[in-house]
Amino acid sequence: MINYSYTSLIPLLPLAAFVVLGLWGKKYLSKIAGIIGTLILLAITILSFITAYQYFFIEGKANDVYQPIIAFDYTWLRFTDNLSINMGIILDPISVMMLVVVSFVSLMVHIFSLGYMKGEERFATYYAFLSLFTFSMLGLVLSTNIFQIYIFWELVGVSSYLLIGFYYDKPSAVAASKKAFIVTRFADLGFLTGILILAFHAETLDFQILIQRLTDPLSPQYFSVAAASLFGVSVLTWGLTLIFIGGAGKSAMFPLHIWLPDAMEGPAPVSALIHAATMVVAGVYLVARLFPVFSFDGIALDIVAYAGAFSALFAAIIACTQTDIKRVLAYSTMSQIGYMMFALGVAREGGENSLGFTASMFHLFTHAFFKSLLFLCAGAIIHLVHSNDMKDMGGLRKLMPITHVCFLIACFAITGIPPFAGFFSKEEILTAAYNSNKLIYFISLFTSALTAFYMFRLYFSLFWNKEPHAHYTHHGEGTMTMKLPLIILAVCTVIAGFIHFGSFVSSDGKTLETHLDIIFSITPVALAVIAIWFASSLYMKANERPAKIATAFSAFYQAAYKKFYIDEIYLFITKKILFNLIGKPAAWIDKNIVDGLMNLIAAVTAKISLLIKGLQSGRVQGYALYFFGGIAGLAVVFIYWWK
Amino acid sequence: MNHILFLSTALFFIGMFGLFTRRNLITILMSVELMLNSVNINFVAFNKYLYPEQLNGIFFTIFIITIAAAEAAVAIAIIINLYRNHNSIDVESAEEMKW
Amino acid sequence: MSASAIIFYIIAVFILVTGLLAVTTRKIFRSAIWLLFSLVGIAGLFFWMDVEFIAAVQIAVYAGGIVVLIIFSIFLTQQAGNEMQKSRISRRIFSVLSAVFGFALSYSLISQYTFTPASDKPLNIEVSNIGTQLLSTTDHGYILPFEVISILLLAAMIGCIVIAMKSKTVTNE
Numbered sequence: 001m002i003n004y005s006y007t008s009l010i011p012l013l014p015l016a017a018f019v020v021l022g023l024w025g026k027k028y029l030s031k032i033a034g035i036i037g038t039l040i041l042l043a044i045t046i047l048s049f050i051t052a053y054q055y056f057f058i059e060g061k062a063n064d065v066y067q068p069i070i071a072f073d074y075t076w077l078r079f080t081d082n083l084s085i086n087m088g089i090i091l092d093p094i095s096v097m098m099l100v101v102v103s104f105v106s107l108m109v110h111i112f113s114l115g116y117m118k119g120e121e122r123f124a125t126y127y128a129f130l131s132l133f134t135f136s137m138l139g140l141v142l143s144t145n146i147f148q149i150y151i152f153w154e155l156v157g158v159s160s161y162l163l164i165g166f167y168y169d170k171p172s173a174v175a176a177s178k179k180a181f182i183v184t185r186f187a188d189l190g191f192l193t194g195i196l197i198l199a200f201h202a203e204t205l206d207f208q209i210l211i212q213r214l215t216d217p218l219s220p221q222y223f224s225v226a227a228a229s230l231f232g233v234s235v236l237t238w239g240l241t242l243i244f245i246g247g248a249g250k251s252a253m254f255p256l257h258i259w260l261p262d263a264m265e266g267p268a269p270v271s272a273l274i275h276a277a278t279m280v281v282a283g284v285y286l287v288a289r290l291f292p293v294f295s296f297d298g299i300a301l302d303i304v305a306y307a308g309a310f311s312a313l314f315a316a317i318i319a320c321t322q323t324d325i326k327r328v329l330a331y332s333t334m335s336q337i338g339y340m341m342f343a344l345g346v347a348r349e350g351g352e353n354s355l356g357f358t359a360s361m362f363h364l365f366t367h368a369f370f371k372s373l374l375f376l377c378a379g380a381i382i383h384l385v386h387s388n389d390m391k392d393m394g395g396l397r398k399l400m401p402i403t404h405v406c407f408l409i410a411c412f413a414i415t416g417i418p419p420f421a422g423f424f425s426k427e428e429i430l431t432a433a434y435n436s437n438k439l440i441y442f443i444s445l446f447t448s449a450l451t452a453f454y455m456f457r458l459y460f461s462l463f464w465n466k467e468p469h470a471h472y473t474h475h476g477e478g479t480m481t482m483k484l485p486l487i488i489l490a491v492c493t494v495i496a497g498f499i500h501f502g503s504f505v506s507s508d509g510k511t512l513e514t515h516l517d518i519i520f521s522i523t524p525v526a527l528a529v530i531a532i533w534f535a536s537s538l539y540m541k542a543n544e545r546p547a548k549i550a551t552a553f554s555a556f557y558q559a560a561y562k563k564f565y566i567d568e569i570y571l572f573i574t575k576k577i578l579f580n581l582i583g584k585p586a587a588w589i590d591k592n593i594v595d596g597l598m599n600l601i602a603a604v605t606a607k608i609s610l611l612i613k614g615l616q617s618g619r620v621q622g623y624a625l626y627f628f629g630g631i632a633g634l635a636v637v638f639i640y641w642w643k
Numbered sequence: 644m645n646h647i648l649f650l651s652t653a654l655f656f657i658g659m660f661g662l663f664t665r666r667n668l669i670t671i672l673m674s675v676e677l678m679l680n681s682v683n684i685n686f687v688a689f690n691k692y693l694y695p696e697q698l699n700g701i702f703f704t705i706f707i708i709t710i711a712a713a714e715a716a717v718a719i720a721i722i723i724n725l726y727r728n729h730n731s732i733d734v735e736s737a738e739e740m741k742w
Numbered sequence: 743m744s745a746s747a748i749i750f751y752i753i754a755v756f757i758l759v760t761g762l763l764a765v766t767t768r769k770i771f772r773s774a775i776w777l778l779f780s781l782v783g784i785a786g787l788f789f790w791m792d793v794e795f796i797a798a799v800q801i802a803v804y805a806g807g808i809v810v811l812i813i814f815s816i817f818l819t820q821q822a823g824n825e826m827q828k829s830r831i832s833r834r835i836f837s838v839l840s841a842v843f844g845f846a847l848s849y850s851l852i853s854q855y856t857f858t859p860a861s862d863k864p865l866n867i868e869v870s871n872i873g874t875q876l877l878s879t880t881d882h883g884y885i886l887p888f889e890v891i892s893i894l895l896l897a898a899m900i901g902c903i904v905i906a907m908k909s910k911t912v913t914n915e
Contacts, residue, residue: 618741661765713898
């Protein structure tokens with residue numbers, strides 16, 4: 001039994017970095033803050049790789065199954081003998097995989113930020129927040145206890161708020177960070193309710209025990225949770241759906257997706273870390289963690305699947321019309337996470353049916369690499385051009401060769417062109433969908449064609465289309481610290497696809513054999529190539545065709561451009577309905593009735609005191625008179641009345 | 644005996660009426676002297692008519708007269724002090740304890 | 743109606759009338775003089791009650807000392823000839839009412855009680871008795887109150903001087 005207690009350093013080192021940089025960074029360490037942050041992350045990444053190596057290769061399998069290992073468990077709050085909130089570290093295939101992903105991508109972002117954020121006044125604060133986020137995310141993936149994951153969930157939300165609103169003097173950034181926090185917090189209401197429901201019935205908060213109890217049809221807890229029902233739907237489904245709502249908020253599924261495009265107000269490396277690779281996949285991770293319970297209750301998984309599929313399609317349509325490059329990438333992220341969600345949704349526990357689980361995790365793994373690569377390239381481009389809008393860019397392939405190549409590799413990966421990483425993971429997802437639910441399969445096929453179209457629309461508009469403006473050349477492509485992560489991530493994007501993921505991650509720990517069916521995979525690849533050709537014909541050289549197509553579909557185009565008016569609907573609901581119907585009467589009651597009552601009491605007291613203060617005139621003679629009057633009265637009372 | 648008590652009670656309440664009504668500090672002092680004298684009459688009357696063997700009432704009367712003298716002296720001193728501060732001996736002008 | 747009763751009524755009426763005038767007159771000097779007459783009347787009452795010693799003390803201390811003191815202070819603090827102000831009507835009415843009510847209450851209580859003398863012997867006061875009893879320490883001795891009152895007189899004297907003294911800051915301003 002190998003000693004895994006060094007894994008507790010993995011989340012704790014970034015926490016230490018946060019404390020040190022937060023307290024003393026601005027004053028004393030501002031020049032070397034970046035170096036400190038990056039070195040600590042380098043240490044963690046090495047530790048994560050060692051952990052992964054140990055877990056997968058040296059520890060290996062026992063009985064053909066990867067055993068989950070509790071490296072650390074501490075009872076923090078004990079409610080009853082059986083129910084307590086523990087803080088612990090669990091190592092099982094998905095958590096170790098997430099460890100590797102989170103620490104590696106965070107390291108790349110730290111290195112990139114050394115160049116991107118250079119000259120920023122609040123440099124140390126930025127690195128402190130990045131370390132806080134890394135700590136929170138690592139704590140989230142290593143949680144043994146559903147309440148612990150909730151705690152770190154909220155911490156991740158806080159770090160995201162701090163990082164999106166990093167440029168706090170821009171009102172749009174402040175509004176975006178508030179929006180992100182409020183929407184995810186609202187979703188977390190559902191999450192907490194779901195936790196309470198499940199914990200109440202399963203009488204435990206620990207993941208392993210909870211899964212064990214709720215997936216055993218003979219256990220008393222399963223009986224209690226399946227028997228109780230509300231509106232005809234069993235409480236188990238309610239609990240799982242509520243937990244999924246929490247995950248949907250964090251992962252920007254429809255209709256809780258509104259915060260993700262606005263969150264692009266943060267710096268580009270932040271978007272690469274949080275909104276591409278790590279935080280937004282927290283919802284997927286949550287469903288994967290509770291997958292055995294989800295798959296026991298088919299209704300909840302169906303909800304997951306349809307929500308994911310719809311979000312994927314929805315986001316892909318909107319992405320075809322957006323002009324801000326980071327917004328395009330944001331919607332692309334939403335679409336890809338939709339893929340991961342519905343892949344989980346079509347999977348069932350055990351054997352061949354669980355291909356969706358492995359595929360989803362594989363796609364999470366590869367998506368982290370190529371999406372963060374895309375965002376970092378976007379960051380490099382924005383750094384050069386000083387604008388986010390596609391219309392200001394064009395012909396950049398001459399100015400930024402390395403960025404060009406990396407961006408192209410990432411685009412190939414996301415559209416699923418072999419032999420890049422995205423091809424393998426997308427193939428597995430499409431296979432899983434085909435085997436379970438044909439409707440979702442066709443939706444995902446159409447969406448992957450759209451993905452190819454809008455990604456290459458972006459690529460061609462950035463790097464071909466027009467000639468670059470002359471004044472761009474003064475900057476240069478960026479320092480070595482900005483180019484190095486791009487190159488490393490591009491290399492990973494190329495080779496990550498060849499990992500046989502099924503031998504590491506699967507829903508029950510056993511090896512899952514995945515085949516590559518050439519005939520089957522021709523369809524999506526062919527569709528992708530056609531879409532790429534279509535995009536090139538529209539955007540490779542500047543011409544009139546995009547404008548003509550836009551006017552041909554004008555109503556639909558307008559709706560897609562305005563993101564299908566979802567934001568306006570939310571604004572309408574909150575302003576007209578919530579504020580007027582609930583807010584205003586409540587404010588009126590508070591001001592007039594509650595405050596009025598207090599004021600009335602005060603006024604009455606003041607009036608009474610005004611009336612009787614004349615009694616205290618300061619004239620002793622008057623006092624003598626009252627004194628005698630009192631004595632006479634008391635004398636009468638005591639002598640004649642009271643016996 | 645009852646008549647003497649009638650007299651002393653009436654004198655007491657005449658003094659009290661003066662205490663409540665008069666505005667001048669010195670006249671208030673005079674009213675207080677009237678009240679003390681009524682008490683003296685009371686003591687002597689009780690002693691003479693109810694307890695002729697003892698002299699307690701007479702002694703009390705002597706003591707009361709003595710104390711009244713001392714008290715009058717102190718009261719005059721206070722009046723003089725108040726007169727210096729307020730420049731009048733109207734009792735309504737000493738209003739420092741007002742709200 | 744025996745002669746002593748008639749004398750008693752005359753003296754009583756005198757006392758009450760002068761007392762009433764003392765508290766109601768508007769000129770302050772006249773008020774002091776009416777007070778003097780009232781005190782002298784009370785001394786007469788004491789003479790009628792055969793307690794000559796008290797009567798003598800009354801005249802000597804009260805009429806001769808306190809009223810003189812009062813007259814001094816009148817001269818010290820204001821013009822003796824001025825008219826004093828009247829207090830408010832409401833105050834006067836309330837005072838009359840309360841005095842009358844108090845008197846009625848007290849006298850009703852007193853009149854209901856029958857006072858029985860403890861013995862029939864007449865009151866015998868010799869001044870020498872008063873003197874020895876004042877200084878004796880055995881029962882019925884009043885030596886302790888005597889000493890206390892002498893200390894009280896001392897304290898009152900010192901207190902008056904201190905209160906009435908002009909403080910240095912007042913004179914120098």
